[in-house]
Amino acid sequence: MARVIMGIESSCDETGVGLVRLHDDGTVELLADEVASSVDQHARFGGVVPEVASRAHLEAMVPTAERAFATAGLKLSDVDAIAVTAGPGLAGALLVGVSAAKAYATALDVPLYGVNHLAGHIAVDTLQHGPLPTPVLALLVSGGHTQLLRVDDIASSITELGSTVDDAAGEAYDKVARVLELPYPGGPPIDKAAKQGNPKAIAFPRGMTGPRDAKFDFSFSGLKTAVARWVENAERAGDEVPVNDVAASFQEAVADVLTAKAIRAAREQNIGTLVISGGVAANSRLSELAAERCAEAGIELRVPRPRLCTDNGAMIAALGAHVVAAGRSVAPLDFSANPGLPVNIVSL
Incomplete structure (x- = not known):
């Protein structure tokens, strides 16, 4: 019998x-x-303020939940299980979502699953492209995370192959946008400006690519x-x-490094499918260059549509569905949000 899963992301x-x-x-x-x-x-602050977000x-x-049920033509009583982001993320923001999920689960007397936000970004691809191959390589690129992940089972087995040692790619976009006096968040305006620029105009460095x-x-x-230094020198002159x-030159440097490392990881891990997810996955140059390099390497590329790449409840519901299907344990009602939840813990 088909089951309805509600997902909450905050x-x-x-x-x-x-x-x-x-x-x-x-x-x-x-x-x-x-x-x-x-x-x-x-x-106006140039970045997320935790207290404002909470x-x-x-x-x-509640209004967002009401819209979701109206869109689906369902009632709360139709829900068979609830999944909620337990981490990683901002502590206060996570707490709101977890508290809401516990309230809904208690009122409806349905199972509750605390799941990993990062795994959700991978699971959401199944809503567009169907079941994930096993194994699959995931390049997760967002404002707070840049990681290469080997996924052997989306419900239980994710291994980090590499991650950023400092700024995530999305953070770099926001900071460069500020330098260029472009709006926040920086991804879309930089992408738009880059389409009118020359990606070879300036030879910006490719970090962490040395032997x-x-x-x-x-x-x-x-x-x-x-x-920042290049712009500063130009203005000084x-x-x-x-x-x-x-x-364009900045964006090319980011896309070059991301795709080159992803292709290398896929080859060394002998994995034939690459999934790119997270907010930066919506970037046009990243998708374009990834498609070119995957085609050359004989690797299947899967990128969810932009709406699914950014943070959303659908990705948490999708992951929750896979966790339910795998028969994973239900989370205890006294579980806490974990702002530093590691990616290898898919569900609590």
Whole structure:
């Protein structure tokens, strides 16, 4: 008998509620995906303010859930299980989502699963492209995370091959956007400006690509600093800063490193499918270069549509469905949110 899973996401600045149907054959169908973002409230600060995010989640949680059920044409009583982001993320923001999930689960007398936000970004691909091959390589690229992950079982076995040693790629985008006086968050405006620029105009550095560097780790702090110094020198010389060229050259450096390391990892791990997920996966140049390099290497590339790449409740519902299908243990009602939850812990 098909089961309806409700997913709640509140790890950062998006309040997400998703509903999926887990079919008897293990496939997962998306029924609703509603998101309320507080990004406009953070824009004037140039980054997410935890206290502001927590308050926004508190105000948006119930209305977002109501929209999701209306979209799906379902009632609360139709829910068979609830999954909620238990971590990683902002402590206060996570607490709002976990508290809401516990309240819903108690009121409905249904099982509750505390799941990993990062694993959710991978699981969401199944809503668009179907079941994941085993194993699969995931390149997770967002504002807070840049990781290469080997996924042997989305419900239970994820191994980190490499991650960023400093700024995540999304953080670098935000900081470079600030230098170029572009809006926050920086990803979309830099992507837009880069389309009008020359990616070869400036030879920005490719971090962590030397022979002695960890082959699957990333570093974008040096690149961010290089962009800032280049702009500073141009302004000091009285030159007009070619924003489009700087954006294109910066973006090319990021996409080059991300895709090169992902292809290398896939080859060395003997994995034939690469999934790129997380907010930065919506970047046009990253997708384009990944498609080129995967085609050359004979690797299948899967990238969820942009709406599914950013934080949302659908990804948590999807992961919850896989956890339920695998027969994983139900979380105790007294579990706590874990802001530093490691990616190898898929569910509590």
